[in-house]
Amino acid sequence: MKEKEAISLQILAPVSAVSQRTRLYKIVTHLHRKGWTNLSFCGWLRVQGEEEEKYLSFPLKKRYLIKGGGYGGRMTRLLYLVWVVRAFFAALQFPRGSTVWALGWESAFPAVLASKIKNFDVIFDDADRFSLIFSLPGLLRKIIVALEKWTSRNSLVHLIPGGARYDFESEKFHELKNTPSAIEVQAAEDIYKKREWPQADLVVNVNGWLGSDRGIPIICRVAKELQNENIKFIVAGKPDCPEALDFISLENVKYIGKVSNAEALASYFASDYVFTYYNPKTRINRLAESNKWGDAIKIGVGVIVNSEVQTADYLVAQEAGIFVPYDDVDALVKGLRNMAKNKNRVSRHKANIAKLSQRFDFFENQLDSLFEGIKNGKTQ
Structure with a gap:
C-alpha cells in the first residue's frame, strides 16, 4: 500500500x-x-x-x-x-x-x-x-x-x-x-456520569445480539428466578427471539434499547458482570472471540461465560468471572446469589480482569x- x-x-x-x-x-x-x-x-x-x-x-x-x-x-x-x-x-x-x-x-x-x-x-x-x-x-x-x-x-x-x-x-x-476504541471508552464514561443507572447488590449487563444462540433463554430464566432479590440486569440490543421480549419485560431488567457503541459501553461502568453465553452446539461458538471480553478487560468488569467456550480459558485462568455450563440454570442462579452476598469476590474478579488490560x-x-x-x- x-x-x-x-x-x-x-x-x-x-x-x-x-x-x-x-x-x-x-x-x-x-x-x-x-x-x-x-x-x-x-x-x-x-x-x-x-x-x-x-x-x-x-x-x-x-x-x-x-x-x-x-x-x-x-x-x-x-x-x-x-x-x-x-x-x-x-x-x-x-x-x-x-x-x-x-x-x-x-x-x-x-x-x-x-x-x-x-x-x-x-x-x-x-x-x-x-x-x-x-x-x-x-x-x-x-x-x-x-x-x-x-x-x-x-x-x-x-x-x-x-x-x-x-x-x-x-x-x-x-x-x-476485539477491544474497544479508547475514544469510545472515554465517551462512554462521560455518558455514564450523566445518566441514572440501576442500583443493586449485583448488576449484570446483557448486550449485543439478543438471540437464542447467545443464551437469552437461559438468562431470562435466571432473571425470573431472581425477581425477588436485589439483583438487576441492564440490557441493550435488538431482541431477536421470543425469550428476549419476555426478558426485557421483567421488573428487574432495565432495557435501554438498541444504542450506539459508546452508550452500550457506558452501561458497563454501571455493571458488575457482562453476560457472554454461546450455544456450544456449534464449533464456532465454542471458539468464540467476543467483543464483550475486550470491553470488559478495558473497563474492568467481570465476565459470565459458559464453560464450554474454549477460547475463554485465559479468563478462567485469570479468575475473572463466573464460568458454568451453558444449560445449568441453577448453577448460574447460585453463582449470582453468591456474588451478591460477597462483594469482595466481585471486586476481585474486576481487579483480575483489569490486569489483562496491559496485554490487549x-x-x-x-x-x-x-x-x-x-x-x-x-x-x-
Whole structure:
C-alpha cells in the first residue's frame, strides 16, 4: 500500500450498515478521524430499513450488491453464493491500486480473485471463520477450507481475532483483537456520569445480539428466578427471539434499547458482570472471540461465560468471572446469589480482569500498528 493511496479504502462486507457491525464501525470512525476521507462501502441490505448509518457523523459512499434475504434459513445460505459472485464483479470495478477491506472469507475470496485481474491489495478481515459458521457436507467443507487457505496466503494480510480457530499456518496471519476504541471508552464514561443507572447488590449487563444462540433463554430464566432479590440486569440490543421480549419485560431488567457503541459501553461502568453465553452446539461458538471480553478487560468488569467456550480459558485462568455450563440454570442462579452476598469476590474478579488490560491494546492503536506495518512491509 503506497503512501498516496493511504486515504482511500473500499469496504466489502455482507452487512446492511457499517455502524451495525461494531468491528467495522470502529474501523471507519478511526480511519475517518485519521484523514481517510475516501471511504466506500459495498454491502448486503439484509432487511429493508437497516441501511441507516445512524451512529456515523460523516457521509459514507455506499451501494448494495444484494437486497433481502434476512439472517437465517435456506434462502439466506443460497444468497451467500450470489454474494460471492456479485462481490467478484463489484471488486473488478474498484480502482487499480485500491486497498480493499473484505469482511469474511465470502468477501475476501472474490476480492482476491479480482485482485489477480485488477491490481489492488486485499485485507482479509476474518472476524468469523466461514467454514465454522455453517454445517457443510464433508467434501464441500474440504473445498471451502482449501479456498480459505488460498485466500489467506494471497491476501495482503489476514486479520484474525485469535489463532484457536485455525488448523493451518499462514505467513499473512495478523491478530486484531476485539477491544474497544479508547475514544469510545472515554465517551462512554462521560455518558455514564450523566445518566441514572440501576442500583443493586449485583448488576449484570446483557448486550449485543439478543438471540437464542447467545443464551437469552437461559438468562431470562435466571432473571425470573431472581425477581425477588436485589439483583438487576441492564440490557441493550435488538431482541431477536421470543425469550428476549419476555426478558426485557421483567421488573428487574432495565432495557435501554438498541444504542450506539459508546452508550452500550457506558452501561458497563454501571455493571458488575457482562453476560457472554454461546450455544456450544456449534464449533464456532465454542471458539468464540467476543467483543464483550475486550470491553470488559478495558473497563474492568467481570465476565459470565459458559464453560464450554474454549477460547475463554485465559479468563478462567485469570479468575475473572463466573464460568458454568451453558444449560445449568441453577448453577448460574447460585453463582449470582453468591456474588451478591460477597462483594469482595466481585471486586476481585474486576481487579483480575483489569490486569489483562496491559496485554490487549485499544482497537485504534492496533489499527495504527497494522497500517504502519503494511507501510513498512511488516504485518505479523
